[in-house]
Amino acid sequence: MELFGRSWAALRAAVADVADADFARPSGCAGWLVRDLVCHLVIDAQDVLITLVTPTDRAVTRDAVTYWKVVEPPTGEDPLDALIVRLAAAYGDPGLLRxxxxxxxxxxxxxxxxxxxxxxxxxxxxxxxxxxxxAAYVMEWTLHHLDLVAQLPGIAGPPDEGLARCRWMLEEIAGTAFPADWSDANVLLVGTGRRVASAAEKAELGEIAVRLPLALG
Incomplete structure (x- = not known):
């Protein structure tokens, strides 16, 4: 739970450092500008608030790892994705969104x-x-932090401990380890399809290469 707080605070601080003009630049999420990604984070924050005030007596069905499912990569045609783009544009002033x-x-x-x-x-x-x-949401914050800084090298990236934790989670989801000499960020970018592996990297990955990307939802 402490890592949730550190990851979330780091992501919000990174957004605060993004210049107004850079809100119109592409993010690491295919089809989304930085402003679209930030709007999505607003909705994520609302979801966290809603979930934390929705206690239940039902039996536990998922844990921090099994919460995540491997889904089809996004196509940009999801109605909610389209709504986020329109909503982000409606803010107009990046300061309001920030x-x-x-x-x-x-x-x-x-x-x-x-x-x-x-x-x-x-x-x-x-x-x-x-x-x-x-704990599951650390994955959400960390991946989107990588998305935020994908084309903004002057903005600080996610905390090292968050990257390491998410690498472990992704390897648990995949049921196998990624090459040990790969950085945690590279594992997450390639593993979730945010970057296409090179031919050499695919050779290093071996059999898991054909299962990528592991799009999470």
Missing amino acids: FHLEDVGAAAGRAAELADPGMRVETQGEVLTAGDYL
């Missing part, structure tokens, strides 16, 4: 600090402990 993220994001961070890690919460029809739910 403010909304920090306003809702700080509340989500505070709610996470106050949450009982053993409390069971429900989201998307699944039940997790609050601790596992927040």
Whole structure:
């Protein structure tokens, strides 16, 4: 749960450092500008708040790793994705979008600090402990932090401990380890399809190469 807070705070700080003009630049999410990604983070923060106030007595069905499912790579045709693009454009002033993220994001961070890690919460029809739910969200924050800085080299990237944790989670999901000499960021970028592996990298990956990307949803 502490890693959730550190990852989320680092991502919000990175957004705060993005210049207004850079909100119109492409992000690492295919088809999304930086402003679209930031708008998505606002919705993510709302989801965290909603989930943490939705306790349940149902039995746990998922943990921090099994929360994530391997899905078909996004095509850009999902209605919610299209809504996010329109909503992000409607903000107009990047400062308003930046403010909304920090306003809702700080509340989500505070709610996470106050949450009982053993409390069971429900989201998307699944039940997790609050601790596992927040641990799962480290993957969300870390991947989107990489998306944010994909074409903004002057903005700080995600914390090293978040990258390491997410690499471990992705390897658990994949059921195999990635090459040991690969950086954690490279594993996440290639593993989730944010970057296409080179021929040499595919040779290093071996059999897992044909299973990539591991798009998570």
